[in-house]
Amino acid sequence: MEASQLTSKSDVYNVIRNMAISYDFKPGERINEVQLAKQLGVSRTPLREAMQKLVSEKLLRWERNKGFFCHMLNEKEVFNLFEFRKIIEEQAAYLSVKRATDDELLAVKKIALEYSNISNDVSKEKLIAMDQQIHESMVALSGNHELLSTLRQINQRIYFIRWVNIANRPTDNHTDHLDYIDALLERNAEKAVSIISQHIERRQEQIAEFIREGYGMIYTDNRPKIVEINDIAF
Secondary structure: OOHHHOOOHHHHHHHHHHHHHOOOOOOOOEOOHHHHHHHHOOOHHHHHHHHHHHHHOOOEEEEOOOEEEEOOOOHHHHHHHHHHHHHHHHHHHHHHHHHOOHHHHHHHHHHHHHHHOOOOOOOHHHHHHHHHHHHHHHHHOOOOHHHHHHHHHHHHHOHHHHHHHHHHOOOOOOHHHHHHHHHHHOOOHHHHHHHHHHHHHHHHOOHHHHHHHHHHHHOOOOOOOOOOOOOOOO
């Protein structure tokens, strides 16, 4: 969204959120509120409200008498977030086996099939948006909105790291999603949990590498543009 189109508090929030997620602000950088307000063509009040909300979501950091700062890429924090994500998706698998209908499972499988067959020339931003949509849709199958809401918050905080993974590994195997849905269709919770656990653990093992690569991308201005994809409604 262009600065000239920022007509509401939510518009201001969305733009600054995307800047934080994609590291338009450098890690650890103090954010100049006056300069940012001028850049976006907005007043300080909606800007500060948006930034305070982002602090509560841990996408920005605030220090008394110093102001707002961009979060650092912290290996331990990122590892903890991936670990938390794994716990959420494992629990969602157990619930989905009991609650999701075959029609709901097949609706998610359709998107997973499209993703597994996606063209190599599709932008990396769209790839990660589709991957995020699939994982959030799989958790939505659990019928537990709190699990889904928490996963979305985590996905915002690890978006950049996941983008680094996809940006440098566009040919990663995407069949895990299909295998996971098939396990749910079989009503085999243990198999589904094993698939999703291993899927996320493979990324956990590469976090330090992703962070090193991420810093290089940030400081060469090679950063993602956020792409939004609609959710599946159950």
